[in-house]
Amino acid sequence: AWRTHLWITGPGGAGKSWVLDNIVKPALGRASFPVQSTTTEAALRQGLGLDALPVIFDEAEGKSQADRLRIQSVLGLFRQASTENGPPIVKGSRGGTPIFYRPRFQGICSSVNVALTFNPDESRFLVLPLAATADDDPTAKVAAFAALRAAVRATIGKDFAQRLLARSLRQLSTIRANADSLADAVAELYGSRRQGDTWGAVLAGA
Numbered sequence: 001a002w003r004t005h006l007w008i009t010g011p012g013g014a015g016k017s018w019v020l021d022n023i024v025k026p027a028l029g030r031a032s033f034p035v036q037s038t039t040t041e042a043a044l045r046q047g048l049g050l051d052a053l054p055v056i057f058d059e060a061e062g063k064s065q066a067d068r069l070r071i072q073s074v075l076g077l078f079r080q081a082s083t084e085n086g087p088p089i090v091k092g093s094r095g096g097t098p099i100f101y102r103p104r105f106q107g108i109c110s111s112v113n114v115a116l117t118f119n120p121d122e123s124r125f126l127v128l129p130l131a132a133t134a135d136d137d138p139t140a141k142v143a144a145f146a147a148l149r150a151a152v153r154a155t156i157g158k159d160f161a162q163r164l165l166a167r168s169l170r171q172l173s174t175i176r177a178n179a180d181s182l183a184d185a186v187a188e189l190y191g192s193r194r195q196g197d198t199w200g201a202v203l204a205g206a
Contacts (some may be wrong), residue, residue, distance in 0.1 A: 002183075002197040003082045007060075008110040012131035016110040017132070020058050022152055024108060029161025032056055033105070041073040044087070046099050053106035062115050071115045080110075081105045082124045123194045126202060179204035 008016050013034055025034060027167065034056040055078075062068035080086055081103035089101040109125075116122045167174065183200025187193045 001084050002179075002201055003084075003106040004198045004201045005078050005082070005106055005125045006108040007116065007125050007127045008108065008128060008130065009112065009114050012112055014130045014132075016130065017058055020056055020108070020110055022149075023156065024056055025081075027155045027161060027164060028054055029165070031161065031165060034058070036144070037061070038067075038070070039074070040070055040075050044074060045077055045103065048105060048192065050102075052104040055105050057107060057109045060111045060115065061113065062110040068115070071100055072117075075115065075121050077103055078107050079120055079124060081107070089166065123198060175204050 008019060010016055012077060020034075025032065027074060030056075031203045033044075033051070035044060035047075037056040037060075039057065048055070057074070060074070062071040066090070077089075080089060084104070091101065091105070092097045093099050114127055116125055116127070151152040169186045179200045181200075183193075183196040185196070186203075187196030
């Protein structure tokens with residue numbers, strides 16, 4: 001009932017795109033809608049249509065003023081997609097007949113800078129900064145990355161996306177019940193229902 005979005009951030013070369021290409025995309029398989037950089041809100045909205053596919057938005061940067069405005073427009077669509085019960089987006093058409101859109105997706109963005117400047121957006125996203133290795137030794141960093149790649153290869157095989165989707169569908173009622181219970185617990189702990197909903201969905205998935 002509540003769709004939490006994620007934002008991976010870190011300095012250039014930290015591995016944001018690597019995480020998306022080698023973990024997120026293979027875990028979701030073809031049941032996703034990957035885009036990047038200059039994608040607009042209109043293109044995203046029209047490309048999704050009525051599909052409830054998770055959106056993978058790489059390089060969601062806003063360097064120029066035009067880029068920042070474009071990203072804020074995209075985030076407006078993410079905001080609309082967070083709730084199941086929100087009103088539809090209505091756009092005019094050349095023929096004079098309004099077109100109705102109801103975005104129904106969860107998304108993950110990645111960028112150096114996080115473009116969440118408004119509280120309604122901040123409360124819908126969990127920001128995930130990439131952790132640096134504790135050791136500055138280049139050899140240790142290479143070894144740590146090699147261990148990560150080995151763990152990913154051992155976990156995410158060719159049929160992982162299909163198995164994850166099948167398991168999620170089989171456990172759907174349990175996952176949704178857990179999301180409600182965990183949302184209640186987090187809301188009681190932090191005094192915020194929105195924070196409870198945002199964390200509850202992610203914790204239930206985990």
